[in-house]
Amino acid sequence: MKAAIFYGLNDIRIEEREMPKCPKGGLIMKVCYVTTCGTDVKRYKRPYAIDRGQGEYPIFGHEASGLVYKVDEECKDFKVGDRIVAHDATACGNCYWCKKGLSNICPNMTRLGGTWTEYIAVDKKILEKNTFKVPNNVPLELAPAVEPMACAMHCAEAANVRLGDYVVVNGAGPLGLGIIRYVSAMGAQVIACDMSEFRLEMAKKMGAKWTVHVTEELDQIKAVRALTPNERGCDVAIEAVGLPKTWELTIPMARKGGLVLEFAGCAPGTSITVDTALLHYSELTIKGLFHTTLQQIQMAFDSIVNGLIPRDVMITGNYTLDNCIQSLEDHSNQIGIKNLIKIADETL
Numbered sequence: 001m002k003a004a005i006f007y008g009l010n011d012i013r014i015e016e017r018e019m020p021k022c023p024k025g026g027l028i029m030k031v032c033y034v035t036t037c038g039t040d041v042k043r044y045k046r047p048y049a050i051d052r053g054q055g056e057y058p059i060f061g062h063e064a065s066g067l068v069y070k071v072d073e074e075c076k077d078f079k080v081g082d083r084i085v086a087h088d089a090t091a092c093g094n095c096y097w098c099k100k101g102l103s104n105i106c107p108n109m110t111r112l113g114g115t116w117t118e119y120i121a122v123d124k125k126i127l128e129k130n131t132f133k134v135p136n137n138v139p140l141e142l143a144p145a146v147e148p149m150a151c152a153m154h155c156a157e158a159a160n161v162r163l164g165d166y167v168v169v170n171g172a173g174p175l176g177l178g179i180i181r182y183v184s185a186m187g188a189q190v191i192a193c194d195m196s197e198f199r200l201e202m203a204k205k206m207g208a209k210w211t212v213h214v215t216e217e218l219d220q221i222k223a224v225r226a227l228t229p230n231e232r233g234c235d236v237a238i239e240a241v242g243l244p245k246t247w248e249l250t251i252p253m254a255r256k257g258g259l260v261l262e263f264a265g266c267a268p269g270t271s272i273t274v275d276t277a278l279l280h281y282s283e284l285t286i287k288g289l290f291h292t293t294l295q296q297i298q299m300a301f302d303s304i305v306n307g308l309i310p311r312d313v314m315i316t317g318n319y320t321l322d323n324c325i326q327s328l329e330d331h332s333n334q335i336g337i338k339n340l341i342k343i344a345d346e347t348l
């Protein structure tokens, strides 16, 4: 089978790999669609903090949907031909953090492995906890969005919004757009900031009330605060870009007593500076966020099934495995939202 192999920064090659073996209690998925994600761009373009534990030259990518191609005899819940999406990881459910309701930071994650290939083995643990049958009325190419939308759900729940809250979301990529959709559905009034006019248009479609077009010259903090009553600042300020500079910019966008959510991961070894007087006298809460919980993955999947995430906003472009590098370059240059790579037709 063909697969996109990650050799290192800016080096992905399409090569032949052996078909995976069907795991005990698991199945083999024939991949139909994979999508690009900010995480993929980070991994391709810059040093990346997470070792996905797939050896020296792993298959690239982490989002996929497809059809059940083969099932192990011990696998009873899925059958050949089912339309499915498998999440990229699953928490163990048994460790200290899982039992504390923090399965997003479980140290014993089982990972799906690279998805930019023709067939994937889905392990029993991922099958039991984080694999979903996609109803016929949901486009199969939208289903891989469950992974980033689960992370967006993690952020939206952490935002703990109340009706009418002012929430700024810095960054209107796929994750920022998901956050905008969820917090606006929860009753927030959303300010979306981005450098791309196209992404800001999508932010409006996802429920943003105001958009701020970020340019080099703009005083972004002032522009955001000006949209809140008496320029008091936002109840919740969210960073969904993944740059230390934006992490810092986001903090003074929050009102006194407000909440700052540093959502998007930055390159390893970077740090930020926080004004101690601002933190103290404004009694700000600054919280880092990572990944998602088992419950939020289910909620994200349900939100997709219920039509909350429109296919035409979230999924853009049409690439193949042979030009998958272009899909990453385009994503990196803010062309499209989640770029779609079609691997195979939806037939067995």
Ligand SMILES: [Zn+2]
Residues within 6 Å of the ligand: 037, 038, 039, 062, 063, 147, 148
């Ligand atoms: Zn992703």
Ligand SMILES: [Zn+2]
Residues within 6 Å of the ligand: 091, 092, 093, 094, 095, 096, 097, 098, 103, 106, 107, 108
């Ligand atoms: Zn755990």
